[in-house]
Amino acid sequence: MNYLGIKLCGMDIQQRIFEIRAAGLSQAEIACRIGVSQGAVSHYETGRRKRMYSDTHEKLIALYQELFGSKNKEAA
Numbered sequence: 001m002n003y004l005g006i007k008l009c010g011m012d013i014q015q016r017i018f019e020i021r022a023a024g025l026s027q028a029e030i031a032c033r034i035g036v037s038q039g040a041v042s043h044y045e046t047g048r049r050k051r052m053y054s055d056t057h058e059k060l061i062a063l064y065q066e067l068f069g070s071k072n073k074e075a076a
Helices: 013-022 027-034 038-046 054-068 070-075
Strands: 003-005 051-053
Touching: 013 027, 013 038, 013 054, 027 038, 027 054, 051 054
Parallel strands: none
Antiparallel strands: 003 051
């Protein structure tokens, strides 16, 4: 599996999670949807964890696009 750094294509993991949380999802809900622990989501959100497996990142992008639409596809 490949690790990806926290800064990806103009929007970092921390910002993406912040926006998903602002849409009303809890850390636990995000964790369930992207296949990580709630603690991992907390660490991504606070910037304590800087890297994410590429497959997890793809799930995060898919969740983001599901919530905010395909208009943000280029931001992914």
